[in-house]
Amino acid sequence: MGAQSLSFSAEHKVRLxxxxxxxxxxxxxxIVVRxxxxxxxxLSSIERSGERGRRKISGYTLILTLAFSTFQAYGYASTIQSIPALVSxxxxxxxxxxxxxxxxxVFVLIWLSEQITRHGIxxxxxxxxxxxxxxxxxxxxAGIASLLxxxxxxxxxxxxxxxxxxAVVALIVFVEGARRNVGVEFAERKIGDRLLPARSAVLPVKxxxxxxxxxxxxxxxxxxLPLAGLTYVFGADAPWIAAAYRQLQFGALAHVxxxxxxxxxxxFVYxxxxxxxxxxxxxxxxxNGTIPGVAAGDATADYLDRVVSLTTVVGAVYLTALQLIPEVFELYGIGLPYSMIVNGGGALVVVGTALDIKTQVRDVSLTNPGGVRR
Structure with a gap:
C-alpha cells in the first residue's frame, strides 16, 4: 500500500x-456565453455596448463559472473521499x-490571469x-527517450x-501572421474644430x-450531447447506442x-x-470610409462578406488539419506516446501566445523610452 500511495502521489500530485x-x-x-x-x-448587443456591457458579460461568465466549477469540484471531492490512502x-x-x-x-487562477493581463505582458x-x-x-x-x-x-x-x-510550428507562425488586406479610402471630414484630411488605410482580415x-x-x-440524450432515453444497453459510441471513439474513422x-x-459560424x-x-x-470601386452600405457588406468567406475557407481547413493531427497518427498507427495535450491545438495556443507577447513587447519598446512599460 505504501508503494502504491507513493506512486499515486508522484504521478498525480498536481491533481490533488x-x-x-x-x-x-x-x-x-x-465559450458558452460566446x-x-x-x-x-x-446578449450580443450587450457585448457590443461598450465597457459597461463588457463588465456585464464578465459577470455572467463568472456566475456560470461558479456553477461549472462547483459541479466539477463536488464530483472530484466525492471521488477523493473513496480513496482511503488519501482521506482516512x-x-x-x-x-x-x-x-x-x-x-x-479556480477563482484564484481567474484573478491571476486578470492581473497578468492588466499589469503584465x-x-x-x-x-x-x-x-x-x-x-x-x-x-x-523523457518518456520517448526512455522508449527509444x-x-x-x-x-x-x-x-x-x-x-x-x-514544420507545424512554422506553418502556425505563417498563418497566424497572414492577413487579407482590404483597401479603404476615408474622405476628408471635420470633427469639432479639427479637419481630418483624406487618407488611405487597410482593413485587415485574419x-x-x-x-x-x-x-x-x-x-x-x-x-x-445528442448521443448522451439518446442514451438517456433508450438506455446504454441498446445495441445501436453501443455501436454509435464505438464508431465515435477517438481515432475511429467516423469520429475523424x-x-x-x-x-x-x-x-465559419464563429x-x-x-x-x-x-x-x-x-x-x-x-x-466616411469606402472601399474603392464598391458602393457604400449593402454593397460594401456583401463585398466584405465574400472576402471573409473566401478567407475563412483557408482558415477552416487550417484549423481542421491541426485538430486532426493526433487522430491521423492514431488511425495509421504512427503516433508516439506523448500526452494528448501535445497536439495541433496546443501548439496553436502556445505559438499564438508567444506571438502576442512579441507584439506587445515590440509596441512597448517603440512607445516608451528604454522599453519601460508605464
Missing part, C-alpha cells in the same frame, strides 16, 4: 491541489471543504493555458515527429479569425470525419460573429 480544475471551468463558461451571444441578439476519515464536511477549496482555486488566460500545455512536454520527451533507448520505438519515427512538429478553442471545444459537444466537419462549420460584415460596413459609413 486547490488548482485541480485549472482554468478550464472559466474557459468553458466563456455561443449564446451568437444566437441571442440581446471521510465525511460530509471533508467533501464540502474540498469542494470549496477547489472552487476557490500578454493575455493572462492564454499564458495560463500555454503553461498547462508546456508542462507536459519535458515529461513526454529500450528499443520499443524506432529512431526514424522519432525523427519524423521532430521534423513534423517543427486568415484564422476563429481561433482554435471555440471550434475545438464545441465540436465534441455537437457529436456527443464528423469531427472534421464540425470544426470546419464552427470556424468567424461570422467575430468579423461581422454588416457591422463593419456601418462603421465605415459613419467614418
Amino acid at each position: 491541489s486547490i488548482f485541480a480544475l485549472g482554468i478550464l471551468p472559466y474557459l468553458s463558461a466563456a 455561443l449564446l451571444s451568437l444566437v441571442w441578439q440581446r 476519515d471521510p465525511d460530509e464536511w471533508s467533501v464540502l471543504a474540498a469542494t470549496v477549496s477547489i472552487v476557490g482555486g 500578454g493575455n493572462g488566460l492564454a499564458l495560463l493555458l500555454s503553461v498547462n500545455f508546456l508542462v507536459s512536454v519535458p515529461r513526454d520527451i 533507448e529500450s528499443g520499443q520505438i524506432s529512431g526514424n519515427l522519432v525523427l519524423f515527429h521532430a521534423v513534423f512538429w517543427i 486568415i484564422n479569425s476563429a481561433g482554435f478553442l471555440v471550434p475545438a471545444t464545441v465540436a465534441p459537444w455537437i457529436l456527443f 470525419v464528423l469531427g472534421s466537419i464540425a470544426v470546419f462549420v464552427l470556424a 468567424t461570422a460573429n467575430v468579423v461581422d460584415p454588416e457591422y463593419t460596413a456601418k462603421s465605415l459609413a459613419q467614418r
Whole structure:
C-alpha cells in the first residue's frame, strides 16, 4: 500500500491541489456565453455596448463559472473521499471543504490571469493555458527517450515527429501572421474644430479569425450531447447506442470525419460573429470610409462578406488539419506516446501566445523610452 500511495502521489500530485480544475471551468463558461451571444441578439448587443456591457458579460461568465466549477469540484471531492490512502476519515464536511477549496482555486487562477493581463505582458488566460500545455512536454520527451533507448520505438519515427512538429510550428507562425488586406479610402471630414484630411488605410482580415478553442471545444459537444440524450432515453444497453459510441471513439474513422466537419462549420459560424460584415460596413459609413470601386452600405457588406468567406475557407481547413493531427497518427498507427495535450491545438495556443507577447513587447519598446512599460 505504501508503494502504491507513493506512486499515486508522484504521478498525480498536481491533481490533488486547490488548482485541480485549472482554468478550464472559466474557459468553458466563456465559450458558452460566446455561443449564446451568437444566437441571442440581446446578449450580443450587450457585448457590443461598450465597457459597461463588457463588465456585464464578465459577470455572467463568472456566475456560470461558479456553477461549472462547483459541479466539477463536488464530483472530484466525492471521488477523493473513496480513496482511503488519501482521506482516512471521510465525511460530509471533508467533501464540502474540498469542494470549496477547489472552487476557490479556480477563482484564484481567474484573478491571476486578470492581473497578468492588466499589469503584465500578454493575455493572462492564454499564458495560463500555454503553461498547462508546456508542462507536459519535458515529461513526454523523457518518456520517448526512455522508449527509444529500450528499443520499443524506432529512431526514424522519432525523427519524423521532430521534423513534423517543427514544420507545424512554422506553418502556425505563417498563418497566424497572414492577413487579407482590404483597401479603404476615408474622405476628408471635420470633427469639432479639427479637419481630418483624406487618407488611405487597410482593413485587415485574419486568415484564422476563429481561433482554435471555440471550434475545438464545441465540436465534441455537437457529436456527443445528442448521443448522451439518446442514451438517456433508450438506455446504454441498446445495441445501436453501443455501436454509435464505438464508431465515435477517438481515432475511429467516423469520429475523424464528423469531427472534421464540425470544426470546419464552427470556424465559419464563429468567424461570422467575430468579423461581422454588416457591422463593419456601418462603421465605415459613419467614418466616411469606402472601399474603392464598391458602393457604400449593402454593397460594401456583401463585398466584405465574400472576402471573409473566401478567407475563412483557408482558415477552416487550417484549423481542421491541426485538430486532426493526433487522430491521423492514431488511425495509421504512427503516433508516439506523448500526452494528448501535445497536439495541433496546443501548439496553436502556445505559438499564438508567444506571438502576442512579441507584439506587445515590440509596441512597448517603440512607445516608451528604454522599453519601460508605464
